Amino acid sequence: MLMFDCTKLKEGRVLKGYTLQEVADQRQIDIHAYWRLEKGKTDLKVFHLLKLTDILDQPIEYFLTAQYTQEDFRKIICTLKFLHENTENNQLTDRRFNDGLELLEQSLSIN
Structure with a gap:
């Protein structure tokens, strides 16, 4: 099963050299709302993930991980x-x- 890996948001942001505020501004959301996404405290909708793939210049697969039970x-x-x-x-x-x-x-x- 493929699952969204919230740690990849921070990793992708740091790779691009963006601050939390810069990504939040590009996504047009509050910095605290974006921070909650990075920490996995808020569920990420597919629409938002697709926008973040553009902002962070990463394929969607970058943000997914296989998790098996x-x-x-x-x-x-x-x-x-x-x-x-x-x-x-x-x-x-x-x-x-x-x-x-x-x-x-x-x-x-x-x-």
């Missing part, structure tokens, strides 16, 4: 198991696949 990883593991078991001429040896899967499962504390 344990359930997401469980689904990935189940899919990998299914593909491994049902693929002809599998390129991945059973031992290497199982070793990798076991390591992934242990790191996620999945039984």
Whole structure:
């Protein structure tokens, strides 16, 4: 799942050499309202994010991060198991696949 990463607002602003006030002025909002966006205290609407991508000269992907839950990883593991078991001429040896899967499962504390 892709999520908005509010820390990227400050990072992008600093990369451009802008102050909080400069970005707020360009966005035509109060400095405190912009500060709350950078701190993640206010939800950012897509429209505002698109405006900020222009101001900070960054693609929208810059402000997004992939965040997965344990359930997401469980689904990935189940899919990998299914593909491994049902693929002809599998390129991945059973031992290497199982070793990798076991390591992934242990790191996620999945039984």
